[in-house]
Amino acid sequence: MKKILHLGKDRGHANFGWLDSHHSFSFGNYYHPEKVQFGALRVLNDDIVDAGMGFGTHPHDNMEIISIPLSGELAHKDSTGTNGVIQTGEVQIMSAGSGIRHSEFNHSQNDKVNFLQIWILPKARNITPRYEQKAFAKEGKLNSFQTVVSPSDTNAVWINQDAYFSIAVLESGKELEYKLKNQNHGLYVFLIDGKLNIEDQILEKRDAVGIWETDRIGFKAETESEFLVIEVPMQ
Structure with a gap:
């Protein structure tokens, strides 16, 4: 058995005012040579987004992107025609495949949203982009x-x-x-x-x-x- 420990206090950190983000792996301006990925796991970001704020429309390709709200609600819109809200207790996945554009915003105008965004390297490349979301009982x-x-x-x-x-x-x-x-x-x-x-x-x-x-x-x-x-x- 082999282990690698990643302490929460040692994560990468970026605070843009509206976004407070902690990175378990190298992401954006944060780079750590021993924290590039864990197997097929490439990104695990712990994001807190202010009320009404979020990520404007931007592209992805050939990545499996999973969003898990821990508190609050996340509004999602993408080029597959999906336009909805991901609530705490739900899990969303987007296969970027051959290319997709999407946006994510805090659905609330009053409260922060805290969610995990996780990227997994895909098994097959350039698949047709897809979206799925499900609720799970506590x-x-x-x-x-x-x-x-x-x-x-x-x-x-x-x-x-x-x-x-x-x-x-x-x-x-x-x-x-x-x-x-x-x-x-x-x-x-x-x-x-x-x-x-x-x-x-x-x-x-x-x-x-x-x-x-x-x-x-x-x-x-x-x-x-x-x-x-x-x-x-x-x-």
């Missing part, structure tokens, strides 16, 4: 891994990669075990909130750890903890 992640992104699980949003995202809320003292789908995959764990023991590695809020060369990983909550696990090909 009880589905209580003391259990709730799969929200998958290439094969029809209850999750589909991704153009052999990648799997799961979210869990683990009550204090409870334990879970995650079994990887493929021995050539790795698991990147991002602690949204709480205090979590992962194979004798303690994580605090917004810390992360990447683990590979193993087939299963154990979790124990030191306090009630919510966390995202991202399983990706390492090559």
Whole structure:
């Protein structure tokens, strides 16, 4: 088993006034040679956007882009004709494929929105751009891994990669075990909130750890903890 620890306090940081963003991997003006990617995971940004503000229309291609609101609502519009709102408890994916243009704004005129934006390198290039969004029940992640992104699980949003995202809320003292789908995959764990023991590695809020060369990983909550696990090909 190999591990790499990414402490929340060591993330890249950019504050533009309307946008307060923390970067787990090299992004924009932040570059760290040891934090370019974790396997197929290229970007994990923790963004807080002021009321009514957001990202104007801009292009992407050949990237799987996942948005997960942690609080608030995110308005999304793109060149596939999609125009909607992503609420907390929902997960959105956009396959940029051969090329797409989109915008993202805080849907509220009063409150901030906090969301994770995650980029995954695609399995097949230049596919037809696509968009998908689903809501997930809170009880589905209580003391259990709730799969929200998958290439094969029809209850999750589909991704153009052999990648799997799961979210869990683990009550204090409870334990879970995650079994990887493929021995050539790795698991990147991002602690949204709480205090979590992962194979004798303690994580605090917004810390992360990447683990590979193993087939299963154990979790124990030191306090009630919510966390995202991202399983990706390492090559």
